[in-house]
Amino acid sequence: MKYRMVRTGSAVLLLAALVLVVAAPSHAQDGAALYKAKCVGCHSDDGSGSGPTGKQLGVKDLRSDEVQKQTDAQLSDSITNGMGKKMPAYKGKLTDGQIRGLVAYIRDLAKKK
Ligand code: HEC
Secondary structure, X not given: OHHHHHHHHHHHHXXXXXXXXXHHHHHHHXXXXXXXXXXXXXXXXXXXXXXXXXXXXXXXXXXXXXXHOOOHHHHHHHHHHOEOOOEXXXXXXEOHHHHHHHHHHXXXXXXXX
């Protein structure tokens, strides 16, 4: 009985470790790839929004303090539900996990600045 519990426990641990190892890097890649596919047109490669469309729409630099000081939940909310008239809502188009990956990528952009 005791032996079985230990065995189940270590199987769960092993599974958790595996999920962490597999999930962490693929998330980051997802974020970068999704950003390039869906967001660059308005927000630019580097997140600055300095391209013609970004300038026209008046997007903020995603790397700025104004954006970075927001919590992950606030950024996810802007992506999920859209913002103002021009930022599209991605609800139903992207999964929660994909949106988390994008938020992580927006944090990365600020570090690269
Ligand atoms: C059609 C152009 C367009 C596309 C495509 C677009 N955005 Fe935006 N985004 C905007 C605009 C415009 C704003 C600013 C809205 C405002 O301030 O009223 C914005 C705002 C944001 C904000 C909030 C920033 C702030 O000022 O608080 C985030 C986060 C964001 N976008 C992320 C993304 C991500 C991630 C994608 C790709 C999945 C994306 N956007 C695609 C136009 C776009």
